[in-house]
Structures are given as structure tokens and as C-alpha cells.
Amino acid sequence: MRSSWQTQSVLLAVMGAFTLVNLVPILWGLIISLKQPGEAFSIPPTLIFEPTLIFHREVWVEKGFLSFLWNSLVIAAGTVFVSVPIGTLAAYGLARTRSRQASTLLFGLLAIRMLPQILLALPFFVMARYLALVDTYTMMILAMVAMNQPFTIWLMRSFFVDVPIELDEAAMIDGCNRWQAFWHVVLPAVRPGLAVTSLFSMLLAYNEFLFALILTGKNTKTLPVAIAEYGGEDIQYWSISAAAAIGIMLPAVIFTLLVQRHLIRGLTFGAVKG
Amino acid sequence: MWLFMLPSVLVMALVLLYPFLSALYYSFTDYRLGGPPTSFIGLDNYTGLLTEGRFWADLLNTIGLVGISVALQLVIGMALALGLYGMTRGVRLVSILNFLPHVVTPVVGGIFLKWLFVGRWGLLDATLISFDIFPPDWLGDPFWARFTVVLADTWKFMPFLMLVLYAGLQSFDTALLEAASIDGANWWQRLRYVILPMMKPLILFVVAIRTMDAFRFFDLVYVLTNGGPGTATETITLYTYQIGFRMLEIGRASALGMITLVIVAIMVAGLIWFMTRRGREAF
Numbered sequence A: 001m002r003s004s005w006q007t008q009s010v011l012l013a014v015m016g017a018f019t020l021v022n023l024v025p026i027l028w029g030l031i032i033s034l035k036q037p038g039e040a041f042s043i044p045p046t047l048i049f050e051p052t053l054i055f056h057r058e059v060w061v062e063k064g065f066l067s068f069l070w071n072s073l074v075i076a077a078g079t080v081f082v083s084v085p086i087g088t089l090a091a092y093g094l095a096r097t098r099s100r101q102a103s104t105l106l107f108g109l110l111a112i113r114m115l116p117q118i119l120l121a122l123p124f125f126v127m128a129r130y131l132a133l134v135d136t137y138t139m140m141i142l143a144m145v146a147m148n149q150p151f152t153i154w155l156m157r158s159f160f161v162d163v164p165i166e167l168d169e170a171a172m173i174d175g176c177n178r179w180q181a182f183w184h185v186v187l188p189a190v191r192p193g194l195a196v197t198s199l200f201s202m203l204l205a206y207n208e209f210l211f212a213l214i215l216t217g218k219n220t221k222t223l224p225v226a227i228a229e230y231g232g233e234d235i236q237y238w239s240i241s242a243a244a245a246i247g248i249m250l251p252a253v254i255f256t257l258l259v260q261r262h263l264i265r266g267l268t269f270g271a272v273k274g
Numbered sequence B: 001m002w003l004f005m006l007p008s009v010l011v012m013a014l015v016l017l018y019p020f021l022s023a024l025y026y027s028f029t030d031y032r033l034g035g036p037p038t039s040f041i042g043l044d045n046y047t048g049l050l051t052e053g054r055f056w057a058d059l060l061n062t063i064g065l066v067g068i069s070v071a072l073q074l075v076i077g078m079a080l081a082l083g084l085y086g087m088t089r090g091v092r093l094v095s096i097l098n099f100l101p102h103v104v105t106p107v108v109g110g111i112f113l114k115w116l117f118v119g120r121w122g123l124l125d126a127t128l129i130s131f132d133i134f135p136p137d138w139l140g141d142p143f144w145a146r147f148t149v150v151l152a153d154t155w156k157f158m159p160f161l162m163l164v165l166y167a168g169l170q171s172f173d174t175a176l177l178e179a180a181s182i183d184g185a186n187w188w189q190r191l192r193y194v195i196l197p198m199m200k201p202l203i204l205f206v207v208a209i210r211t212m213d214a215f216r217f218f219d220l221v222y223v224l225t226n227g228g229p230g231t232a233t234e235t236i237t238l239y240t241y242q243i244g245f246r247m248l249e250i251g252r253a254s255a256l257g258m259i260t261l262v263i264v265a266i267m268v269a270g271l272i273w274f275m276t277r278r279g280r281e282a283f
Helices: A005-034 A054-062 A065-095 A100-112 A117-130 A137-162 A165-173 A178-189 A191-207 A210-215 A223-230 A235-258 A260-267 B002-026 B044-050 B053-086 B091-103 B106-117 B123-130 B142-170 B174-182 B187-214 B219-224 B236-246 B250-282
Strands: none
Touching (some): A005 A054, A005 A235, A005 B053, A005 B091, A005 B106, A054 A235, A065 A100, A065 A137, A065 A223, A065 B002, A100 A137, A117 A137, A117 B002, A117 B236, A117 B250, A137 A191, A137 A210, A178 A191, A191 A235, A210 A223, A223 A235, A223 B219, A235 A260, A235 B106, A260 B142, B002 B250, B044 B250, B053 B091, B053 B142, B053 B250, B091 B142, B106 B142, B142 B187, B142 B219, B174 B187, B187 B250, B219 B236, B236 B250
16 A cells, blocks of 8 residues: 555645645634634635734633633543542453453443433433532532543553553562552553543543533533633624634643544543554 | 442442433423422323424434434545555644544534634635625525534544544554455455455444434534524434423423433444344354
């Protein structure tokens, strides 16, 4: 398949052109965020203009998006701190057990992914009402843990499976008990996996919309809900909401760069090791 | 060993099992937030929904929208994966750039797309109008709104298929491809008779994942069309949202959620059955 210089250049040109088209929506958003509203919707659209950053400043400082960012970060971090430790323990247990029950449990976890999110959102909403936990971080974090747990377990399990079981056995011969073998020997070996799993869980919580729409309110509103309220409808606000959109996107870009080597594994529940 | 699983199992019982069982219970009641006291009404919610035109229209919408966009994603994703596979340099840059639409917060992605398609001021309309072409109403006309939603879903999920299929291509034994070349197979024949059969399990795997996702399809449509015009792009999830959180009829919405779950389970079981049956034939 590896081919001549000409085929390579054609391939590169085609792939490059496709990439550009694929990114048009994002680039257009970026351009709007840097334009004065008057210019943003001129016909024909202009590409040459004097860029301004005032809208980026306005949205984060004056429109209070910084506090929505804070809410988003608290919820994402809270989710990771609850979901990843317990998920990692369970993943280790499952990776080192060969019983029927263990594989039943694993497939049960996969089946949870079939649950329509909205089906769980309904009881969460009712619970939040009854416990007076609407518009609190607690409820939103609990919901995110629920959505995350099967994913965390599967992904972490795939990292544990990569660690040879002889390592545990050697540690236990040297006098460690199960827990010490896990804590001092196996866990350090999966540190990259732990980082990747945490990052993925964080992104899932950061991007979540449906649950945030239902469970958060004035005090805990996250970025996706805030930007959806701003909408793209009213052209008067285009520049400001474009600035917000670009800002909200940045963590996702950083995330992609951080986990680039593990993207495929994360996307497939650890089933495909890229 | 089971001790390691205990914390997670306890938490899941609290945040997954308990809500699930409550939803199951609600689905047999006329529970309405802020409404009269709840009473048990058996299967009335289910029969009501299953005899309703809007439910079937939404189901058809969901399956149609997702069926078409998954087919598109598969074809484009496969083409891109093959492109990446053939490239000798720049693979990482191209794959990461193309991957961005997938990690961008879905709501934000929806808004980006809206700025392309929104009537008159959107990039697409503004460009077409400058060339004196009169564009259709992308978001306001039932046909074009469906078209736009399919495009949006494709934009978001095509990178996922691209990366997974590319990983599949990389794990191949290249000797097989070389052997096919030596035997005189042209590019198309190599694709059709060597690459695709080997990729079949992976393709079915991603299609299964996307089928499950289909019934979670919410953010993008919510921002782009909110199910409109009328209910032309309304998916099952959007309808459940309307019943549950706009009309606050928790009982009826739970029943719809349960019906959705059954549909997803049947579809996934069908895919698994298909996969294992074909698997035995192939090996």
C-alpha cells in the first residue's frame, strides 16, 4: 500500500482539504468571535477584518461565564474523585478474577450503557426534588458518577489486564497481602491508565448537557447549559456567544492533545487498543 | 477479590439500580409532579404511547436519522481511515484535527453548526446569496431540517469511526495484503475481499455502539432544531424530555423510557446474534 511520491502528495492534498472543510464550523465560530457584530453577518461573508478580543473579555468577565466555568470544573473534578477510585478498585478485582460471576458483572456493566440517559434522568429529577438537592453540586456529581462508573471500570480493567499477574504473585510471595500488592506494586504500574481514565471521565462530565439542564440551576449552572441559553438565534449576541463557544471548546482541545495516544482505547471502553 | 468491588457495587446500587427501579415503578403509575396523588394504573401508559401517532413518528425519525447518518459515517470514516493508513507523514496531525468535532462539547458543536445553517445570516446562506442562489430553509423546512440534523450527527461521530477503523487497519497483518497484491488483486479487490472481511467484527462493534447512542441523541438536536419544525426532527429522547420535564408527567415519560430501553435491547441483541452467526461462518 505504501506508495510513490506522487500518490502521497495527492493523498495529503485530499486529506488536507477534507480536514479544512471538516473544521469550517469551528473556524467560522472563531472568526465570528473576533469580529464586530456588524461585520459578522455581512453578505458576502468577509475573511479580512480587524480582529478584536473584547467579546472574549466581555463574556468571561462581564457575563459571568467564569462562574459557570467554576461550576463545570467543580462537577467534573468531583465526578473524577468519586468515580475513578472506586471504579479502579472494582476494575482491579474484575481483572484478577476469572469466575463466571465476574464476566456476568462485566457484561451487566456494558448493558448499563444501553439505558437511555433520559430514563435515569427522570428519577434523578424526582430524587433531587424530594431531597431538596436541585441546584446542588452533590446531585449532579452523583448523576455523573452513575453515568461514568461502567465506563471507568471497563477502561481501567483494560489497563490492569495489561499488567502480568506474575507481578501480583511475586509481590505476595515477598510477603505483601492482596491489598499491599495492589497498592504498592500494581497501581503504580497503571499510573498512565489512571491519568487517561480520569481525563476521559472529566471530559464526559464537562460535556454533559441533559443532566446539567435538569439538575443544575442558578447557583450550579454549567457551561453547556449557559451557552445553550444564550443560543445562536439572536444575531445581536453572536459575537458574545461565539466567544463563549470558543472558550468552552478549549479544554476539549487540550484534552485531545493530552490523551492522543489513548484516544481509541478510551472511545471503545478499552476494547480496542490503539 | 470481591471486597475490591464492594464500594463500586454499593455506589452503583444507589445511583443506578435504585433510580432504574423507581423509573420502572413510575412507569406503571400516573405520577405527575405537582399533580394529584399518584395511583397505580397498570399498563395504561404503555398502551397509550404505543397507540399514539407521535410515538411512531418519532421512532421512525430516530431510526431514520441515525440509520442514514451511521451509514454516512461508516463510509466517510472508512475512507478517511484508509487515507490515514496510506499516508506516510502527517498522520497524527490530520487525525487529531479531524477528531476535534467529536470532543467539542456537543451543545457548542450544535451552535457552531447553527451559525452555518441559520437562515439568511448563516455562512451557507450568506455565501449562496452572494452568488444569487436562493437557498432552502435549512432548519425550517421539514425535509432540509432532517438533512441538516443528519449532517450534524455525521460531523460529530465520523471522527470516532475514523479513529477506531484506523486502529483496526493498523492491527492487520500486512503480509495478507501483500500476498493479495502479488496475486494481482487491484486496490478495490484488496478492499472488498481482504480488508472489509477482516474488519467486519470491528465494524459491527462500532455500529452497535452507535445504535445505543442513537437513543441518547439529544444535545445536538436540542440546540439545532429542538425537534422542529413541528415534530419533523423530534427524536424519542426529545419527546421523553417534553413529556417528563415540560409537562412533568413522570409516569408517562418513564414508560416511554422503558419502551426505548426494550427497543435498544432488541436491536443490540439482534446485532450480537448477527455478529456471532457471521463470525462462525467466517472462521
